[in-house]
Amino acid sequence: ICRTVFHLTGQQLGMGKQLLCFFAISCVFAYTASHSVIQLVTASPSNLTTGTPLPANLSNATKPTNPPYATCPEKILPCSATILGNLVLMLFYGIILAVAAKLISDGAELLLDLGLPAALIGGLVLPVLGAVPDAAIIVVSGATGSQKAAQESLQIGMGTLAGSTIMLLTLPWFGSLILGRNDIQANGEAKDCTGQGFSLIHQGVTLLPDVLNGIIIMLVTSASYLIVQSADWYFGPTNIAKQPAYIRQAAAATMAFALAGLVFYLVFQLYDSRSADRRAEEHRQEMLLRRVAARLYLMASHTAFTPPTDQTDAPEETSPLVQKEGEPTGGALQKKYYSAWRARGSVSDPEEEVKQEVEEVKEAEEEAEEEHESKRMLAFKSFSQLGLGVALVVIFSDPMCDVLTELTNPKNKSYIPVRAFYVSFVVTPLCSNASELLSSLMFAMKKKKLTISMTYAQLYGAASMNNTLCLAIFMGLVYFRRLDWVYSAEVFVIILVQLVVGIIGYRKTYRVWLGIPIAALYFISIALVAFLESSVVGWK
DSSP, X not given: OHHHHHHHTTOOXXXXXXXXXXXHHHHHHHHHHHHHXXXXXXXXXXOTTTOOBOOXXXXXXXXXXXXXXXXXXXXXXXXXXXXXXXXXXXXXXXXXXXXXXXXXXXXXXXXXXXXXXXXXXXXXIHHHHHTHHXXXXXXXXXXXXXXXXXXXXXXXXHHHHHHHHHHHHHXXXXXXXHHTOEEBOXXXXXXXXXXXXXXXXXXXXXXXXXXXXXXXXXXXXXXXXXXXXXXXXXXXXXXXXOOOHHHHHHHHHHHHHHHHXXXXXXXXXXXXXXXXXXXXXHHHHHHHHHHHHHHHHHHHTTSSSOOOSOOSSOOOOOOTTSOOTTOOOTHHHHHHHHHHHHHHTOOSOHHHHXXXXXXXXHHHHHHHHHHHHHHHHHHHHHHHHHHXXXXXXXXXXXXXXXXXXXXXXXXXXXXXXXXXXXXXXXXHHHHHTHHHHHHHXXXXXXXXXXXXXXXXXXXXXXXXXXXXXXXXXXHHHHHHTXXXXXXXXXXXXXXXXXXXXXXXXXXXXXXXXXXXXXXXXXXXXXXXXXXXXXTTTOOO
């Protein structure tokens, strides 16, 4: 299992990763085996020694009673009635969902190597696939079970929606600013690849102008929340009576508005493809450097080319990663070093030169065939990663929601005495958005204006997808399953955080000190939800 996952993700399976993966899988298998014994014992009252059923007239005082977790035998995957057991399961399911999100992200980026338009992949495919893990958790939180059970577990979907939006706009926003900070010059802009030391005022990052369009789209799409929330405010955020029909109709209107916003956002991404083009170019350069490094490694190890026989007349070598003025880039860089190495072993004999030219033609044809085969392998790898990632999300989103519910279920042996909303607010975004979080920080660490702009464009775009696709799914559950709207506090906080981030972020240069209030918003938002739902305010 470990080798398959790491092979599909294109990562090296080192000793540390082997031990970590083996430990995680061993824990789950051991837990499942012990849990199966519990299921066997609690499934029916029987005599385990002789295998004969217990007498039917056994008094109620001596009959074995089902423990609080007697519903576990009904589930295929393991469950628990204790805090420790649910934390272990939450860790395991969280790792699987994080791996699934990484597979989906990597598989989507591999589509860029197939020659497809960058605007189509970066502007349409990547945003939609990036929202799949969050969307799947929201769906399973309210689509299954009775209406009462769906009403209770839908708070996990709201926790995922609110936590994902707020987390991406606060913690990665702050982390990218710290890691990507550069020295700010006299003209008010940060200079690339500087930033020695640390300064709250004289260091920061500068963005490209088109990133500000993402902030405007985020704020416009966040207005979708106001439709259903305005209806609830009119009814009364503290009113716990039976909700009128116009709130359900407002939920349907919110769903329609969110879907319209999704279409607008995707069309705009196709029209203004500058961000997608930058991402495709960055991916292409990264893959190019890997190919050049692999080619030079083969040259050095004498496995791909014949080493030179005479070093006296050989030209001085330079690093392929250091480009001088006037030198070729891209594919020409590979051809340059390929031809240079071949020329070192060549001789001045005309017949040898003719043979060499014939060999070069044959090798060019072979390279074309290899490129065709390479694209077929890339397509297979891409769709394999996408399929496996989506499958893992579909399979393990439901048990993840069950674990979050049971972790706060007061009927269990031990539980955390908080709403499941707060647990999902913190946990599920870390699992479903792990790839976006890491990629944002890695882009920022390059300390370049181009990659910093990609980072913040990605964060604002993810928030817009939550305001459209994920919100439309959530509103669909409320409308079609006839669930009550009891999320006044959560929605108010979501709108407030996006408004504050939009106001602070709508500028060309972010100084380091701006990250402090942005990061504090994450913790303030949790406290504000708890305050609004407390007996002091009493919102639903």
